[in-house]
Amino acid sequence: MSNSPWLSLADAIATMLSQTQPVSVSEKADVKAAVGRVLATQVIASLNVPPSNNSAMDGYALKSSDGQAGNTLEVVGAVFAGDSHSPTVLPGQCVRIMTGASIPADCDAVIIQENVTRADDMVTLQTDTSPLANIRETGSDIARGDQLFATGHRLTATDTMLLSSLGLAAVDVYRKLTIGLLATGDELVEAGKPLAAGQIYESNRTGVAALLQNWQVQINHLGIVADEPETLKQVLQEAQQTCDVIISSGGVSVGDADFVKPVLDELGEIGFWKVAIKPGKPFAFGRLGNAVFCGLPGNPVSACVTTEQLVVPVIRHLQGETGLGNSHRLTLKAQITGDIKRRAGRLDFQRAVFSQNEAGTLIVTPLAKQSSGVRTSFSQANCYMLIPAEADELKTGDWVEIQPFSVAGKLG
Numbered sequence: 010m011s012n013s014p015w016l017s018l019a020d021a022i023a024t025m026l027s028q029t030q031p032v033s034v035s036e037k038a039d040v041k042a043a044v045g046r047v048l049a050t051q052v053i054a055s056l057n058v059p060p061s062n063n064s065a066m067d068g069y070a071l072k073s074s075d076g077q078a079g080n081t082l083e084v085v086g087a088v089f090a091g092d093s094h095s096p097t098v099l100p101g102q103c104v105r106i107m108t109g110a111s112i113p114a115d116c117d118a119v120i121i122q123e124n125v126t127r128a129d130d131m132v133t134l135q136t137d138t139s140p141l142a143n144i145r146e147t148g149s150d151i152a153r154g155d156q157l158f159a160t161g162h163r164l165t166a167t168d169t170m171l172l173s174s175l176g177l178a179a180v181d182v183y184r185k186l187t188i189g190l191l192a193t194g195d196e197l198v199e200a201g202k203p204l205a206a207g208q209i210y211e212s213n214r215t216g217v218a219a220l221l222q223n224w225q226v227q228i229n230h231l232g233i234v235a236d237e238p239e240t241l242k243q244v245l246q247e248a249q250q251t252c253d254v255i256i257s258s259g260g261v262s263v264g265d266a267d268f269v270k271p272v273l274d275e276l277g278e279i280g281f282w283k284v285a286i287k288p289g290k291p292f293a294f295g296r297l298g299n300a301v302f303c304g305l306p307g308n309p310v311s312a313c314v315t316t317e318q319l320v321v322p323v324i325r326h327l328q329g330e331t332g333l334g335n336s337h338r339l340t341l342k343a344q345i346t347g348d349i350k351r352r353a354g355r356l357d358f359q360r361a362v363f364s365q366n367e368a369g370t371l372i373v374t375p376l377a378k379q380s381s382g383v384r385t386s387f388s389q390a391n392c393y394m395l396i397p398a399e400a401d402e403l404k405t406g407d408w409v410e411i412q413p414f415s416v417a418g419k420l421g
Contacts, residue, residue: 015285017398018356022322025294028280029301031183031329032253038182040172043164045225046182047328052158057148058174062112063090066143069125069132070116071103076138084130088113103132112144119143151175161331183329188221189252189300190214191231191244193260193269194307199233212384213258213305213312220316224324236260238268245276249297253327256320259307261291269293269304277302285398287355288381289315301327308381314358314393343371343411345394345403353401360390363411373411390414 016024035049064070075082082103086096090109098104098115106112106119118138125132151157157171158164164172164180172180197211198204211233218228229252234244241260248255260269261282270293273279277297282304284292288311293304303320305312322337343363351357363373373394376386395410396403403409 015283015290015355016281018284018286018318021281021284021292021294021319024280025301025319025323026326028296029323029327031327032186034184035181036184037179039179040169040177043169043172043180043182044166045223046164046180047330048158048160048162048164049181049183049329051156051160052172052175052177052180054151054153054155054157054175056151056175057153058151059145059147059149061147063145064088064106064108064110064112064119064143065145066119066121067108068106068119068121068143069103070098070106070113070119071138072098072100072116073118073138073140073142075100075103076118076120076134076142078134078137081131081133084127084132117141117144159331161329163325163328163330185225185227186253186324186327187227187229187251188324189229189231189248189255190218190258191234191248191256192258192307193234193236193241195236197233197259213307213309216309216313217256217258217305217316217320220313220321221324224321224328226324231255236268238272241268241272242276245272245297245302249277249300252300254301254303254320254324255297256303256305256316258305258312261293261304261306273297273302273304284315284319285355286314286318287357289318289358290355292319294319306381309384310360310381310386313387318358338412340395340410340412341371342408343373343394345405345407345409346372346374347405349375349396349403351396351401353399356398357396358393358412359396360386361392361394361411362390363392363394363413371411373409387414 038046071082082101084105085102087105088095088110089107095113096104098113104113117140119142120134120138121143124136125134192211192214196208198208200210231244231248234241257269270282273295277295279295282293283290289306291306292315295302305315359375359379361373361375363371366372375394376390378386391414393412
């Protein structure tokens, strides 16, 4: 058991999931637009795929009893994919058949066209052909009555192909979450407007919104809110009426202009507000009426790390997704390419670059600049390198966990 006054990442996630309930309202979604949505009902196959025995190759359909090498067979017709009728095939006969075409009732094998010689309407077999050779059997991919997907399954692109193969044009999915997104700070200015002295462009909402769009949510941009408690109260009170989750960026630390925690204390309730991760220690979780509240740090890197590591698991839970296990992100093992010394105490998500060496081993190199205000660290990196909370030193060649930003190697 840790003696840290802060929650571990695992404990923080467990606390958030235990204090939130998934949505129960469902809606119909067009299968063509259902990627990323979460199923509200199980999907049971209503038919066989393929619906009948069909040919896996271009060739000749025949009786396997005629399938000995050297036999010469008469070609009595042809069958194409989509044909509803096929010729009768007697002993000593065969039919030309194309990939995907239904196997004639009198046939039980297909020999590929490369393994015959043809002269006019006669073919001579060059190899033996066994029963069911080159045949896709009825229901060999999907059998009627099979459960394809359970309730709570998040649909992928290939899943939608499978649904379409069953003739499904729409599926029941849980409704989209509405996410209210705001940033706090007198120094912040919307992109596209001129800067005055002491001002900076607000960028956290842009990055956070982009990360969340991957999870099929509706983003409600609440704008930039000044460091003024009454203004913040008004925005949050209005947002809780329409949003499932409210995410603020900035104002969750203990500075003189950090008002999120006291306002949340007044309007709702705080579950916790410090997590033992780096970057991202000041993270507030609580409730505002029926809305879940997540308060992100104002530093850009911290905002992105806490979004991915803390907010996304809650969103996936609220969406009704099941089977997440202990980790919501792919984690791999890699060898570090240099020594690291640091202060122990928090799980560190360092931005790093991983690759595969000539031996096939994954190696990882952390970026030199790890400040939570260095936005370029995300553009230059392709993974998080995780340093355990208890580790104060790593040596070259030590194994560490990494979390790739994506299959393509970029954040999101």
